[in-house]
Amino acid sequence: MGGIVPAVEISLRVRYAETDAMRIAYHANYLVWYEMGRNELMRVNGLPYRVIEERGYIMPVLEAGSQYIQSALYDDELVVRTTLQRQSRASVRLDYEVLREGVVINRGFTRHCFLTLAEHKLVPIPAFYLEQFNWE
Amino acid sequence: MGGIVPAVEISLRVRYAETDAMRIAYHANYLVWYEMGRNELMRVNGLPYRVIEERGYIMPVLEAGSQYIQSALYDDELVVRTTLQRQSRASVRLDYEVLREGVVINRGFTRHCFLTLAEHKLVPIPAFYLEQFNWE
Amino acid sequence: MGGIVPAVEISLRVRYAETDAMRIAYHANYLVWYEMGRNELMRVNGLPYRVIEERGYIMPVLEAGSQYIQSALYDDELVVRTTLQRQSRASVRLDYEVLREGVVINRGFTRHCFLTLAEHKLVPIPAFYLEQFNWE
Amino acid sequence: MGGIVPAVEISLRVRYAETDAMRIAYHANYLVWYEMGRNELMRVNGLPYRVIEERGYIMPVLEAGSQYIQSALYDDELVVRTTLQRQSRASVRLDYEVLREGVVINRGFTRHCFLTLAEHKLVPIPAFYLEQFNWE
Known part of the structure; x- marks a missing residue:
């Protein structure tokens, strides 16, 4: 089917807006940080998400999970x-x-499908995407 | 030109997600609460914002201001x-x-124009909007 | 150990601020809506989260998961x-x-522990909390 | 009284989470980006906001304004x-x-006061802050 695309790293600084009254980062923000990581992985691999939409697809989240180890x-x-x-x-x-x-303070995942941008119709992973990662 | 459309009120409860490490509501959230107020004013006056987009317009914010009196x-x-x-x-x-x-704890305003949804082209206030408020 | 506390319902309206460029609600917001649901469940059961902090505890999220069925x-x-x-x-x-x-459009869960507010020290579920729900 | 502290620049990339159904960045996010700018200005000038809180003060926003020129x-x-x-x-x-x-696409400002962290009591600009900027 296709192998794992190697890890890409980004760094970020926790914004005050992202903290809450516990004085820690609010847990929903990790999903936003995942988006930043995903974004960079795609950019580094020659297929920025912006391009995917330009080609007529969106990639909504089907499922997400997160484990909070340290604040x-x-x-x-x-x-x-x-x-x-x-x-x-x-x-x-x-x-x-x-x-x-x-030190790993949080772990998570997201699963995504492909929909057509115009009609939000479910489609298989597009050929250009498979090719980019040499998936078959 | 046209009078003031009378005040409409909504109530809301501050979410934990909206607080910050000062243990108060983060200041940017007031702009979001203004959006909720604006939304309800339009709905009460027979022109929910959703309908404005369905008619082919968007109403982006040109300017916003906010005075924070109490947290x-x-x-x-x-x-x-x-x-x-x-x-x-x-x-x-x-x-x-x-x-x-x-007790008033914050005051603010927003100014909006009308753009066509399709091309983001600036247009005058549409006739259906003027009529809804008996503006001339 | 202790039974399931019966379902409590809240209703909310999706804010414009909560949508994204796919024109759907951004997935991280569901975690915020869960917080609103959790908040109301606790309030209805006589133990608003505010009171838990007043008694010297916080309840951070250990784990969260979400399945997105419809936008x-x-x-x-x-x-x-x-x-x-x-x-x-x-x-x-x-x-x-x-x-x-x-129609169910999303399902999810969160797991929480109890920390002391002052020192962020992990503690068992406090007695007042167990008693509120007749847990043993 | 005291001169203008020279401009400090940061760069950022608009997150998908920051867009809305108009497919542009939601206007409230500019206030968050201002916070990032403010944060960096303070860091560069030897007084990161974190340190201000460690010294026992918070700097809430008294007023904010923003002009949106381009999306x-x-x-x-x-x-x-x-x-x-x-x-x-x-x-x-x-x-x-x-x-x-x-090209400038947005302009804005914020005004801040100083409160004690412990009691949220209004105080004049602390001496260490004045000294840092050679204000008198």
């Missing part, structure tokens, strides 16, 4: 390490690790 | 009181008061 | 149906269903 | 250029320009 604080510098793999004829899976000073 | 806390029940007026041939202005237990 | 659109009226159960000596689990016009 | 799109690379000045005995003002490819 992140305002102004912390975090690294998001992202990998990609094919999961079925029609879906891909991304896995994420969020690290602070080399 | 809002998690779980506070707030009221947003919204009024609308025409400001020029091509723009409208909304004013907002945010109240807690009858 | 939500701007201005959709959604219902969040929340249940609570004890999961271990030290953690609780909440399950959520998001419905639109009676 | 920002998903994945756009933006620059935020921030300056700081003293505004009174007890408040500072920051001005922001958001640029895309050298």
Whole structure:
């Protein structure tokens, strides 16, 4: 089917807007950071998400999960390490690790399908996407 | 030109997600609450924003301002009181008061123009919008 | 250990701020809506989250998961149906269903532990919490 | 009183989470980007906001304003250029320009006061802050 696309890393700094009254990063923001990681993985692999929409597709999230191991604080510098793999004829899976000073503080994943931009119709993974990653 | 559309009120409860590490509501969220107030004012006046988009227009924000008088806390029940007026041939202005237990804790405004949905082209206030408010 | 606390429902309307360029609600917002559901379940059961912090505890999220079945659109009226159960000596689990016009469009869960507010020290579920739900 | 602290620039990329159904960046996010600019200005000047809280103060927003000149799109690379000045005995003002490819697409400001972290009591600009900027 197709192998794992090697990890790509981004770094980010926790915004004040992302903290909550517990003085830690609000848990929903990790999903946003995953999006940043996913975005960069796709860019590095020659297929920025913007291009996918230009080609007439969107990739909505089918499923997401997250495990919170340690809290992140305002102004912390975090690294998001992202990998990609094919999961079925029609879906891909991304896995994420969020690290602070080399320690994994959060782990998660998202699964995505492909819909046509115009009609939101479910389609198999497009050929140009398969080719980009040498998936068969 | 056209009078002020009378105030419409909504109430909301501050979400944990909307607080920050100061343990108060993060200031950018007031703009989101203004959107909720604006939304309800339009709905009450027979022209929900959804309908405006269905008719082929969007109403982006040209300018926004906000004065923070007292902080809002998690779980506070707030009221947003919204009024609308025409400001020029091509723009409208909304004013907002945010109240807690009858006391104004924030005041703000937004100004909006009309663009065509398809091409993002600036247009005057559409006739159906003027008519809805008996503006001339 | 302790039974399931019966479902509590809230309704909400999708904010424009919560949509994204796919013209659907951004997936991370469901976690925020779960928070609203959780909040109301606790309030209805006599133990609003605010009170839990007043008693010296916070309840951070250990794990979260979400399955996206259908997209939500701007201005959709959604219902969040929340249940609570004890999961271990030290953690609780909440399950959520998001419905639109009676149809489940999303399902998810969160797991929470208890930390002391002052020192962020892990503790078992506090006695007042167990008693509130007749858990043993 | 005290001069203008020279401009500091940061760059950022518009997140998908920051777009809305108009397919542009939601207007409230500019206030979040201002926070990032403000944060970096303070860091560069030897007084990261984290340190201000460690010294026992918070700097809530008293007032904010924003003018939206052109829309920002998903994945756009933006620059935020921030300056700081003293505004009174007890408040500072920051001005922001958001640029895309050298063109200003948004302008805004925020005003802040100083409160004690413990009691949220209003105080004049602390001496260590004045000294850092050679204000008198």
